[in-house]
Amino acid sequence: ALASGYHNQPEMTQEKFKPSFLDETQTLFRTGGLGKQTAPGIIEFMGRKDNQVKVNGYRIDPGEIEYQLTRYASIERAIVFPIQVNNQTQLSAYCQTDKTLEIAEIREFLAKFLPVYMIPSYFIFLKQFPLTRHGKLDLHSLRELRETGKYLVNSNYVAPRNHLESNLVSIWEKILSKHPIGIFDNFFEIGGHSLLLSRVVTQVHKELNVSVKLADFFKVPTVAGLATLISQTQYNYQEPISAIPPQKSYPM
Numbered sequence: 001a002l003a004s005g006y007h008n009q010p011e012m013t014q015e016k017f018k019p020s021f022l023d024e025t026q027t028l029f030r031t032g033g034l035g036k037q038t039a040p041g042i043i044e045f046m047g048r049k050d051n052q053v054k055v056n057g058y059r060i061d062p063g064e065i066e067y068q069l070t071r072y073a074s075i076e077r078a079i080v081f082p083i084q085v086n087n088q089t090q091l092s093a094y095c096q097t098d099k100t101l102e103i104a105e106i107r108e109f110l111a112k113f114l115p116v117y118m119i120p121s122y123f124i125f126l127k128q129f130p131l132t133r134h135g136k137l138d139l140h141s142l143r144e145l146r147e148t149g150k151y152l153v154n155s156n157y158v159a160p161r162n163h164l165e166s167n168l169v170s171i172w173e174k175i176l177s178k179h180p181i182g183i184f185d186n187f188f189e190i191g192g193h194s195l196l197l198s199r200v201v202t203q204v205h206k207e208l209n210v211s212v213k214l215a216d217f218f219k220v221p222t223v224a225g226l227a228t229l230i231s232q233t234q235y236n237y238q239e240p241i242s243a244i245p246p247q248k249s250y251p252m
Helices: 010-016 062-071 103-110 139-147 163-176 194-208 214-219 223-231
Strands: 017-019 027-029 033-039 042-048 053-055 058-060 077-085 088-096 122-126
Touching: 010 017, 053 077, 053 088, 058 062, 062 077, 062 088, 062 103, 077 139, 122 139, 163 194, 163 223, 194 214, 214 223
Parallel strands: 088 122
Antiparallel strands: 017 027, 033 042, 053 058, 077 088
């Protein structure tokens, strides 16, 4: 199930589609993968010849994202690579800067040049990238910053104001593996996607006995908006009398 070439891109078609060395009447597609033949008819996949990664079904070159990030004011250097969160592959961006930057503004900038699936879910800002004793970039230390939870959170954090918002925040934090999540944080801008959204909807129904439609969620992708929607009469949700829970505090 492969096309015969790239639409209106003859140069790329000529580069990627080559006559087969087995049968000149047939065409082979250069996938960018690297392999070796271990036995007749058996090829062992060794990896890729480039830095492309696959995220949620999309083939992505992190270098394109890194280039756009360095075009943003005050970001001197950027490294982007995939991470595993709840068995889902997501992009994490590490930015070298000595300024305090807003994640929402960076995402808005990237959206002008990149499709939404290439915009990182996580951003970590550092004044200086960690180096090995030989002066090379220490990728292992960069990865540990995410794995230990030492990533930047949006300075515009707003805590839950009532019991319903608190429950929704708790569900989001568990599924997205991010803490803290504010009630005005956009689900799709903090690492959420359609697969995780299905889990949120299922968990909301399980814990709150409320059935939220996926289409409604796309209209109100924040905890505050979702709480307002759920409070409407068609969802038959009743806020417990007492219940504004103790506010959580997070080091910023």
